[in-house]
Amino acid sequence: MCYLARRAIQHAGFSKHRNFTDSAFQNTDEIMQRLKVAQALKSTSVGIEVDVRGWIRTKRESKQGFAFLELNDGSSMGNLQVIVDGSVPGFADINKQLTTGSSVRVTGELKESPAAGQRVEVHAKTLELYGTADAEKFPLQKKRHSFEFLREIAHLRPRTNTFGAIFRVRNALSRAIHNFFQSRGFLYVHSPIITTSDAEGAGAMFHVTTLDMVKRKLVDGQVDYTEDFFGKKASLTVSGQLEGEIFATSLGDCYTFGPTFRAENSNTTRHLAEFWMIEPEMPFYDLQDNMNLAESFIREILTEVLAACPEDMAFFNERIDNTVMATLRNIIDNDFLRLSYTEAVEILMTCGEKFDYPVEWGTDLQSEHERYLTEKKFGKPIILYDYPRQIKSFYMRVNEDGKTVRAMDVLVPRVGEIIGGSQREERLDVLLERMQECGLNPEDYWWYVDLRRYGSVPHSGFGLGLERVMLLLTGMANIRDVIPFPRTPKNADF
């Protein structure tokens, strides 16, 4: 039997099964509405029969023979209160098993709640237990847990209030990012995850190989990658920028949005070995255009998430960090301050502040310097631009002064650097000169150099770390807690 025919039969069987055996949809005059908890909480249709399914967060019991269940299915911060009493068939038998973490299906009437705390509630008519959760063993308790502990049970932490909110916000943020670019006609480009180009030396790379690590042959003490799957040394990408430039200089404004990998041994609250990066790349944009886009971008995606997740954001502001909303409003409502690197250095040298590291023109700014500028001195986002050429990458366009390049960093309070970008060097001779200066072999970047050989145009772009924006939005302190499954040195469980 061919695959499609088998599919058709299975599908028919499935439909038939649903129609004749699923009691929620059978032989009932009232319309039984299958609702998510979020829908039920917002519903104005008091009196309707509903069917809700989810996990019990807590149960409060009365010896009068009824119980209050707090039901959550991840669709919202709030729980749906369900009242179960002796009239519900089988309640007495399964009551003991209705523990925190167990999963149930409830049907009943949606009613206005007589008590404070919730607008509506469900009076159960049927109750079905899907799966139990042994109260002695289930790790999530009816109490607060440390984020460190929850990280050890990353498979269960999405069932908590905080992580439910985090991942709903992460979803809303991803959507807002796509909306921002799509509404402006940007093309979404899928840059490769496996690459054989050394990118721009953005960081140490993870190797991708099928070679036997023990038995592999060494030629002159070196691994012979011609035997490897790709016939040469391959790695996980550290950036999609170079590929982005290919599409920007052919199809126009574009962006990448995908996972990125850095094998740096970084142990901080702001770094991951695997993180998600957004990298727009625009032809005919100079650095000013680039900064303008970056600023609108930050402002608009934050605005959209605030509008999409009001309950979750209120939770973060109340329980995680009570300055979150004020910080976000400050970013949304104010223009970003633009400061050249040279101006920033002057401010830092004359401000009278004591720093652990000295400030001098020509060296990169330390975190303490950036923090001082964005948090203490100006108290708002800052875009620094025109950095010394010797501390920046080869692809950044050299300014007329010959000393600086058209690079820009967006710094925000609390998180620090959230965007790094530049106008790209479009002049072939200057690019080759810069590659030599940075010790790179142009032959390794032949296709990148080619873009300057054929129809070269001014162009610009930037990179934004999704998790850094998440830190900003949620007020969470550790980047490991804003990605579903964090990968850091010595940690890739789950």
Next chain:
RNA sequence: UCCCCGAUAGCUCAAUAGGUAGAGCGAGCGGCUGUUAACCGCUAGGUCCUAGGUUCGAGCCCUAGUCGGGGAGCCA
């Protein structure tokens, strides 16, 4: 990778000057209650991270390691 701090009950922590462990929450049982961080009472629960060492005696002191946290560097 470097610097600092930590690891004790399921979780969060306490244990005075080295004298072989306590609380809160959670859990179980009972009481009370249209309850909602519920409340009141009782009960159970611990190779004090691992391996060495000092000592009559180590949760506590020493050494090494593992894991976790904070900061730095690298950056997104």
